[in-house]
Amino acid sequence: MPIRYDADLARFEAACTVEDALPLAEWLEATAAPRVDLSACTDLHTALLQLLLAARPTVTAGPEDAFLARWVGPALGVPPSPGGKPA
Amino acid sequence: MSELFDQFVVEAQELLETAGGALLALERDPADRASVDELFRAFHTLKGASGLFDMAPFTRLVHVGEDTLSLLRDGRRGMTPELADRLFRALDQCARWVAALEDTGALPADAAQASETLVRGLSGVSAEGAAGGGEAAGETDAFPWVAALAGEDREAVGVAGGVLTAIDYRPDPDCFFTGDDPLALFRRVPDLRWLRIEPAEPLPPLAQLDPYRCLLRFRALSGAGVEAVAPAFRSVPDQVRIGSVTLMPAAAPPAAPPSAKPITMAPPGSLAAAMLEEQARILDLPGSAAERQSRNAAVTRAVTAILTALGRSADRAVVAAACVDSRTLRRFLADGPPEKDPAEKPAAAEARPASPRRALRVEPERMDALMALVGELSVVKGQLEPLVRRVGDGELTRDMKAFSARLDSLVGDLRHAALRLRLLPLARVFDPLPRLVRDTARRLDKTVELVLDGAETEADKDILDVLGEPLLHLVRNAIDHGIEAPERRAASGKPPGGTLRVHAFQDKGGVVVEVSDDGAGIDPAAMRKAAVAKGLLAPDAAAALGDDEAVRLVFAPGFSTAGSVSDLSGRGVGMDAVRAAVERAGGRVEIASTPGSGTRVRLALPLTLSITRVVVVEAAGSFYGIPVAVVGGVQRVPRAEIRGVKRAESVVLRDRVVPLVRLRRLLGQPPDDGHGHGHGDGHRDGRSGGADCVVLAELGDGPVAVAVDDVGERADVVLRPMSGVLRGLRGYAGTAVLGDGRLILVLDLRELL
Numbered sequence: 001m002p003i004r005y006d007a008d009l010a011r012f013e014a015a016c017t018v019e020d021a022l023p024l025a026e027w028l029e030a031t032a033a034p035r036v037d038l039s040a041c042t043d044l045h046t047a048l049l050q051l052l053l054a055a056r057p058t059v060t061a062g063p064e065d066a067f068l069a070r071w072v073g074p075a076l077g078v079p080p081s082p083g084g085k086p087a
Numbered sequence: 088m089s090e091l092f093d094q095f096v097v098e099a100q101e102l103l104e105t106a107g108g109a110l111l112a113l114e115r116d117p118a119d120r121a122s123v124d125e126l127f128r129a130f131h132t133l134k135g136a137s138g139l140f141d142m143a144p145f146t147r148l149v150h151v152g153e154d155t156l157s158l159l160r161d162g163r164r165g166m167t168p169e170l171a172d173r174l175f176r177a178l179d180q181c182a183r184w185v186a187a188l189e190d191t192g193a194l195p196a197d198a199a200q201a202s203e204t205l206v207r208g209l210s211g212v213s214a215e216g217a218a219g220g221g222e223a224a225g226e227t228d229a230f231p232w233v234a235a236l237a238g239e240d241r242e243a244v245g246v247a248g249g250v251l252t253a254i255d256y257r258p259d260p261d262c263f264f265t266g267d268d269p270l271a272l273f274r275r276v277p278d279l280r281w282l283r284i285e286p287a288e289p290l291p292p293l294a295q296l297d298p299y300r301c302l303l304r305f306r307a308l309s310g311a312g313v314e315a316v317a318p319a320f321r322s323v324p325d326q327v328r329i330g331s332v333t334l335m336p337a338a339a340p341p342a343a344p345p346s347a348k349p350i351t352m353a354p355p356g357s358l359a360a361a362m363l364e365e366q367a368r369i370l371d372l373p374g375s376a377a378e379r380q381s382r383n384a385a386v387t388r389a390v391t392a393i394l395t396a397l398g399r400s401a402d403r404a405v406v407a408a409a410c411v412d413s414r415t416l417r418r419f420l421a422d423g424p425p426e427k428d429p430a431e432k433p434a435a436a437e438a439r440p441a442s443p444r445r446a447l448r449v450e451p452e453r454m455d456a457l458m459a460l461v462g463e464l465s466v467v468k469g470q471l472e473p474l475v476r477r478v479g480d481g482e483l484t485r486d487m488k489a490f491s492a493r494l495d496s497l498v499g500d501l502r503h504a505a506l507r508l509r510l511l512p513l514a515r516v517f518d519p520l521p522r523l524v525r526d527t528a529r530r531l532d533k534t535v536e537l538v539l540d541g542a543e544t545e546a547d548k549d550i551l552d553v554l555g556e557p558l559l560h561l562v563r564n565a566i567d568h569g570i571e572a573p574e575r576r577a578a579s580g581k582p583p584g585g586t587l588r589v590h591a592f593q594d595k596g597g598v599v600v601e602v603s604d605d606g607a608g609i610d611p612a613a614m615r616k617a618a619v620a621k622g623l624l625a626p627d628a629a630a631a632l633g634d635d636e637a638v639r640l641v642f643a644p645g646f647s648t649a650g651s652v653s654d655l656s657g658r659g660v661g662m663d664a665v666r667a668a669v670e671r672a673g674g675r676v677e678i679a680s681t682p683g684s685g686t687r688v689r690l691a692l693p694l695t696l697s698i699t700r701v702v703v704v705e706a707a708g709s710f711y712g713i714p715v716a717v718v719g720g721v722q723r724v725p726r727a728e729i730r731g732v733k734r735a736e737s738v739v740l741r742d743r744v745v746p747l748v749r750l751r752r753l754l755g756q757p758p759d760d761g762h763g764h765g766h767g768d769g770h771r772d773g774r775s776g777g778a779d780c781v782v783l784a785e786l787g788d789g790p791v792a793v794a795v796d797d798v799g800e801r802a803d804v805v806l807r808p809m810s811g812v813l814r815g816l817r818g819y820a821g822t823a824v825l826g827d828g829r830l831i832l833v834l835d836l837r838e839l840l
Contacts, residue, residue, distance in 0.1 A: 018263050018268070018299075021263075021298040021299065022298055022299075024298070025293070025296065025298040028293055029293050029294055043271070044270065045268050045270070045271075046258070046263070046267075046268050046269045046270040046271070046301060046303060047263050047298055047299065047301070049270055049284065049303070050286075050290075050296075050298070050301065050302060050303055051293075051296070051298055053284070053286065053290065053303070054286075054290040054291075054293050054296050055293050067273075067274050071273065071279070071282040071284075072270070072284070075283075075284050
């Protein structure tokens, strides 16, 4: 499973596909203050991105994948430095 | 630099010239449709040709020019002097770029900016006419959000590019079900500069959000061209809009159009103002002192002429004093010290005079006229010799003979030089092959190595034009039908990749191109069967064909060998067309194939279409030419060996019974009784010993022996078709003048027999 849920932290790893959408939606809904770690995510399906945009969880670590870091990170409130992690 | 690139440079120069001429004509007569079309074609061709190379600003500029012209063509926009100015400016810019391309192989660094300025000028004009819009450019109107970009976004995009491709992608809400991942598509967008992902409608609370419904919308800007961006969205054409936009800088335009500079002597924005501005630019060009001096003189003349045309007093001395450098000239023209435009300097420095190495293009008619003159000269020169003989002996005669000999060799050299003018290397027709092979092989999942050989071989431009298409076809055909798929090759113990060899060389005054592959070859048995199946041959006729003849069936009209008709070449008309094209040009096609190991097609063409090599023969005291292309041999045949059956004669030559015809009879001349009495020059040596001089002609339907009185030299002649009342005369290919000035009739034996 590319997304590992750990209490209130979801770790996105490798290619996260549309199959993760439903579990992620349920987890986001059920978690009071969800946090996500995108650092190991190499591919983020649009459906997952849409959920993150809707739920606006705290992003503890932005994606390191260059494309995601540059174009998706900022949309989720991560500064647009490639592979940048919030201080 | 590749041949293709060089060709582009030469062609672009020519197209820009054409466009300039058409634009001038169009400005004179805005209703001149031919000129609009010509102008449009020039821009269109430039767009296409420049697109082959990495020169986006160039392509962009001519693209917008083309758009503007299409409005003009459709009558949605009228020609105005302002529009003409802007088009001229675009042409000038292109010409400067082409010069830079020729010099350095690349566009100058500020090309994008210059392009953007001009594009804005052109689009502004077309928008005024078409939509009444103000500063909108390109399709910016269609992407209003581009204009609304905030400052920091603009910075991120980088305004230097100016012209961008906008993408507005609103995925189908159900797209997840069809396996789409809209975000992933943007990974394939080249030079992505900016991407905004937003909900297309306010997202509902998480609890009511359907995770499988896409509610996002994507807007993006790319620095690449529309053509480069579009493929990424090929699967979702109905959900995306892609268009070219110009991103207006947040601040003032980076460089004002040249006409904005205060040349008060001419109406701002007028052609005259642009021309005066151009003169100032010319003064800024680098060069030696001598070059500058002559340039200054030219500029002085031009400025004086322009000012006179504008009805301004133009004292030559005053103008000359002003034309020492661009600054002084501008001040003079502006009638006061103009502010130096900071953007002006680099632009002027980048401008270059047209390179002196530019290829000379000559109209074919002029070339023909030159050839005709050379022919006349030969004739006149030929008359000198008898004159010299009449002078008799003495010192004067000796001098005249020496003079005549020198003239002889000069005229010979001149002929040779004139013939060579039309020769070009075959590289021109080889150039498209590597790309063709790559694309074709890729489409068919084959691996093919192309070996090109002899690209430096020269042939007449007309011949190259004839050769181009057939060669492309043969190459496509060889990859399509000849070279097998890798598995099949491996199964028959061949290396998985095929080899295609295109080899050109000169041979017997002609040029030969061989296309050979190491593919499956052609099976003669299959050919016979196919010929019968297609109704081309009766079964017994097919069975009687030799293997070589059976293989030659590929050239028969309506023949296709492959089991399946592919989209590439197998339509059964190709090889036939190849043969027809080559034979029209006086050439021959041969094919040799070994089943299992490959096929070789050989195209033999004359070196030039304008020069024909003939064997000079004599009949009844007159001289005739027979094209060498049909001559298989010349020999003396003892009279005793000629068998006559009634009036038909035949002779055995090279173990073949060949019908024999007498040229005298063909030409309606009195027959030579063959006993050598009293026919003048006709049988000086040819008839001695009771033998006939025979030319073996290889015609389409078999060999024919042509008996002539005598056979002379072989000569390269310029064949001039019969004209006037003689045009209807059958049996003659035309007239020609021999090197010594004698006029001969060149026979067309196919028609004569």
